[in-house]
Amino acid sequence: MIYIQRREKFCAAHKLWNEKWDAETNVKIFGKCSNPNYHGHNFDLLVTVKGEIDPETGFVMNLFELKKILKANIIDKIDHKNLNLDVDFMAGKLTSSENLAVAIWDILAPIIKSKNAILHCVRLAETDNNIIEYYG
Amino acid sequence: MIYIQRREKFCAAHKLWNEKWDAETNVKIFGKCSNPNYHGHNFDLLVTVKGEIDPETGFVMNLFELKKILKANIIDKIDHKNLNLDVDFMAGKLTSSENLAVAIWDILAPIIKSKNAILHCVRLAETDNNIIEYYG
Amino acid sequence: MIYIQRREKFCAAHKLWNEKWDAETNVKIFGKCSNPNYHGHNFDLLVTVKGEIDPETGFVMNLFELKKILKANIIDKIDHKNLNLDVDFMAGKLTSSENLAVAIWDILAPIIKSKNAILHCVRLAETDNNIIEYYG
Amino acid sequence: MIYIQRREKFCAAHKLWNEKWDAETNVKIFGKCSNPNYHGHNFDLLVTVKGEIDPETGFVMNLFELKKILKANIIDKIDHKNLNLDVDFMAGKLTSSENLAVAIWDILAPIIKSKNAILHCVRLAETDNNIIEYYG
Amino acid sequence: MIYIQRREKFCAAHKLWNEKWDAETNVKIFGKCSNPNYHGHNFDLLVTVKGEIDPETGFVMNLFELKKILKANIIDKIDHKNLNLDVDFMAGKLTSSENLAVAIWDILAPIIKSKNAILHCVRLAETDNNIIEYYG
Amino acid sequence: MIYIQRREKFCAAHKLWNEKWDAETNVKIFGKCSNPNYHGHNFDLLVTVKGEIDPETGFVMNLFELKKILKANIIDKIDHKNLNLDVDFMAGKLTSSENLAVAIWDILAPIIKSKNAILHCVRLAETDNNIIEYYG
Numbered sequence: 001m002i003y004i005q006r007r008e009k010f011c012a013a014h015k016l017w018n019e020k021w022d023a024e025t026n027v028k029i030f031g032k033c034s035n036p037n038y039h040g041h042n043f044d045l046l047v048t049v050k051g052e053i054d055p056e057t058g059f060v061m062n063l064f065e066l067k068k069i070l071k072a073n074i075i076d077k078i079d080h081k082n083l084n085l086d087v088d089f090m091a092g093k094l095t096s097s098e099n100l101a102v103a104i105w106d107i108l109a110p111i112i113k114s115k116n117a118i119l120h121c122v123r124l125a126e127t128d129n130n131i132i133e134y135y136g
Numbered sequence: 137m138i139y140i141q142r143r144e145k146f147c148a149a150h151k152l153w154n155e156k157w158d159a160e161t162n163v164k165i166f167g168k169c170s171n172p173n174y175h176g177h178n179f180d181l182l183v184t185v186k187g188e189i190d191p192e193t194g195f196v197m198n199l200f201e202l203k204k205i206l207k208a209n210i211i212d213k214i215d216h217k218n219l220n221l222d223v224d225f226m227a228g229k230l231t232s233s234e235n236l237a238v239a240i241w242d243i244l245a246p247i248i249k250s251k252n253a254i255l256h257c258v259r260l261a262e263t264d265n266n267i268i269e270y271y272g
Numbered sequence: 273m274i275y276i277q278r279r280e281k282f283c284a285a286h287k288l289w290n291e292k293w294d295a296e297t298n299v300k301i302f303g304k305c306s307n308p309n310y311h312g313h314n315f316d317l318l319v320t321v322k323g324e325i326d327p328e329t330g331f332v333m334n335l336f337e338l339k340k341i342l343k344a345n346i347i348d349k350i351d352h353k354n355l356n357l358d359v360d361f362m363a364g365k366l367t368s369s370e371n372l373a374v375a376i377w378d379i380l381a382p383i384i385k386s387k388n389a390i391l392h393c394v395r396l397a398e399t400d401n402n403i404i405e406y407y408g
Numbered sequence: 409m410i411y412i413q414r415r416e417k418f419c420a421a422h423k424l425w426n427e428k429w430d431a432e433t434n435v436k437i438f439g440k441c442s443n444p445n446y447h448g449h450n451f452d453l454l455v456t457v458k459g460e461i462d463p464e465t466g467f468v469m470n471l472f473e474l475k476k477i478l479k480a481n482i483i484d485k486i487d488h489k490n491l492n493l494d495v496d497f498m499a500g501k502l503t504s505s506e507n508l509a510v511a512i513w514d515i516l517a518p519i520i521k522s523k524n525a526i527l528h529c530v531r532l533a534e535t536d537n538n539i540i541e542y543y544g
Numbered sequence: 545m546i547y548i549q550r551r552e553k554f555c556a557a558h559k560l561w562n563e564k565w566d567a568e569t570n571v572k573i574f575g576k577c578s579n580p581n582y583h584g585h586n587f588d589l590l591v592t593v594k595g596e597i598d599p600e601t602g603f604v605m606n607l608f609e610l611k612k613i614l615k616a617n618i619i620d621k622i623d624h625k626n627l628n629l630d631v632d633f634m635a636g637k638l639t640s641s642e643n644l645a646v647a648i649w650d651i652l653a654p655i656i657k658s659k660n661a662i663l664h665c666v667r668l669a670e671t672d673n674n675i676i677e678y679y680g
Numbered sequence: 681m682i683y684i685q686r687r688e689k690f691c692a693a694h695k696l697w698n699e700k701w702d703a704e705t706n707v708k709i710f711g712k713c714s715n716p717n718y719h720g721h722n723f724d725l726l727v728t729v730k731g732e733i734d735p736e737t738g739f740v741m742n743l744f745e746l747k748k749i750l751k752a753n754i755i756d757k758i759d760h761k762n763l764n765l766d767v768d769f770m771a772g773k774l775t776s777s778e779n780l781a782v783a784i785w786d787i788l789a790p791i792i793k794s795k796n797a798i799l800h801c802v803r804l805a806e807t808d809n810n811i812i813e814y815y816g
Contacts (some may be wrong), residue, residue, distance in 0.1 A: 001543075002506050002509070002510070002540065002541070002542050003540065003541040003542070003543075004506070004538075004539070004540055004541075005538070005539035005540070005541070006537060006538065006539075007536060007537040007538075007539070008537070046539075048541075053504075053506050053507065053510070056426060056428075057426070057437060057438075057502070057504070058424070058501070058502035058503070058504030058506055058507045059504055059506060060506060062437070063538050064439055
């Protein structure tokens with residue numbers, strides 16, 4: 001069993017806002033992340049897939065194929081978008097990095113499985129200092 | 137003459153949109169940066185100040201003081217904000233990194249001068265790959 | 273279960289020196305790290321906490337709160353300090369990164385537990401090339 | 409049990425090419441990595457070793473010793489080399505990062521064991537975006 | 545006048561070898577960079593262009609256009625190539641980073657000029673530690 | 681004329697302290713950098729040399745030779761040292777990065793000149809956020 005990782009970056013706007021709370025509570029809990037007009041990040045996404053090495057290719061899975069899967073299913077839907085307004089798979093959800101990482105996992109896990117490999121980790125960094133890891 | 141540099145980071149949303157153009161032209165010129173609901177970045181700001189070394193302190197200018205100047209005059213106004221909607225000194229301007237770098241220069245130059253040093257460069261990176269430098 | 277990580281940096285002096293050995297043995301074992309007048313590093317601390325996502329906030333634990341815990345209990349005590357002379361929780365210990373990582377774990381684990389989350393890993397990098405990870 | 413990591417970098421040429429396939433198939437599977445005249449990378453190798461802290465030294469294993477082991481057994485054999493032509497332990501193998509990581513593991517595991525520690529992970533990055541991890 | 549920078553990366557093989565010298569002299573002067581079977585790097589190219597800001601776009605030059613120019617004229621010709629064997633504009637030249645930076649300048653300067661901007665600097669890093677800058 | 685840069689890193693302890701002032705003034709001016717027992721940094725030194733390309737080698741100056749000059753004259757004297765106590769060329773000086781950059785320049789300029797090249801810049805970063813550049 002070996003692990004391969006592919007990094008992709010995307011630039012998106014979002015805000016943390018719970019519709020069930022009043023503005024004061026949102027500011028108290030989410031601080032500057034609750035700015036009504038949004039803020040944004042260069043998000044850094046690192047996806048880990050595990051499997052056995054195919055002796056014909058020396059690969060678990062072709063990283064070019066993994067790159068294409070990430071582009072078509074994740075990056076094209078969130079890059080240069082507003083996570084609160086533009087992204088179907090985040091509709092109705094708080095756009096915390098935790099929730100985004102879980103949503104990305106839920107999309108990728110069956111696709112990776114159909115390629116005879118196993119999704120192991122979705123790591124999402126909002127900044128160099130704030131990072132989420134989800135293992136399913 | 138010696139040069140000192142202070143780096144600060146801020147997270148902001150923006151979009152590139154020229155109000156004088158129709159939507160089609162905006163998309164044609166600005167591509168995915170024209171997304172109506174905004175996108176965002178972790179901007180990286182590097183400010184260079186030059187002057188002579190004070191023999192009493194070994195400093196051109198105390199970097200803690202420079203940090204405070206940047207925080208009060210720039211970072212507190214743009215961090216976790218929307219550059220198109222929330223920032224007084226960008227009102228009515230295209231929020232390209234070029235225009236933002238010039239606006240930051242115009243605010244900082246007189247303040248640095250009042251501290252007996254000279255603003256030399258404002259460097260602003262939207263991503264690791266897209267960077268602006270302005271020398272006045 | 274999801275994992276969140278917060279990175280903090282601190283600048284400290286230290287030396288590796290075993291009081292039970294003579295100078296020659298210290299130099300032989302610890303090399304240039306045994307310099308009697310100390311050397312120093314920009315240490316990079318990455319703390320991982322795990323727990324379940326609170327549906328109200330989208331958070332395992334508010335990263336601002338984790339940042340405050342790290343500042344009050346760790347960073348304020350070691351930043352711009354001498355690890356051999358100034359830090360109560362390293363008193364009488366060899367100031368290797370291994371021992372420092374364990375000491376940080378011992379301080380943080382009960383605090384994180386009191387917030388209904390679980391400390392998962394303390395990662396401490398002296399340089400980009402020399403890194404310690406401790407999982408309790 | 410604590411984990412220590414040592415990073416080393418090396419610059420090498422390689423190409424992905426399966427001798428059992430014709431040129432067309434190699435290009436189809438390996439894309440630009442199949443360029444017959446080779447391409448190259450600044451590879452980034454991060455080796456993780458685990459063990460207990462020796463109370464006399466504060467170390468699991470002296471990182472200077474680990475550095476020497478890596479230099480003599482790995483880096484001196486692959487730095488500024490052609491992985492397909494110059495490296496005895498890759499002879500007859502596809503020079504994918506997966507296969508290289510496994511080969512490095514097979515060399516290091518018994519050496520680390522002879523030092524009373526345990527090899528935990530070999531992490532090899534071809535670029536910032538393409539990374540392999542092998543845990544034996 | 546404002547400066548814009550675009551970063552591109554490419555992975556290439558090369559060797560330093562002067563055909564007029566015997567092998568011994570090549571090894572003496574170029575050290576491990578003279579390995580006959582090549583080595584390689586992840587090169588980091590940073591191109592600086594200067595000009596005035598167009599008030600309609602807020603740009604000196606559209607960075608997407610600069611990216612396309614770099615891709616078509618430089619990156620597509622050197623990425624995943626052997627600089628000694630595969631690159632027409634390096635034919636017959638020593639493939640030092642100095643010579644490569646000058647060759648890139650000579651290709652880009654007239655193209656940038658035709659876009660009403662001025663090429664200011666070609667910066668080429670072989671590794672984080674070895675960097676070349678050329679200003680024409 | 682072309683510019684070459686060599687990066688070296690060193691780990692050192694220091695404190696900012698003006699012997700002519702009382703403790704209170706030192707703390708007021710230098711803040712946490714005045715800690716009597718020192719603190720430390722991973723300093724990042726980037727030296728720029730300019731000259732013409734030698735057509736025989738493709739080099740301004742062999743970077744291996746520049747590396748050796750830096751090691752023998754600078755790095756071996758300051759790495760894993762205390763800048764206030766252990767470094768002859770900083771004796772009696774405030775150990776600000778400004779003063780250290782100037783001292784490094786004064787040592788390197790004549791050596792580089794004797795190699796038929798010209799020292800252009802000494803850049804010294806205490807942290808990623810605080811950087812000094814000196815051009816003589």
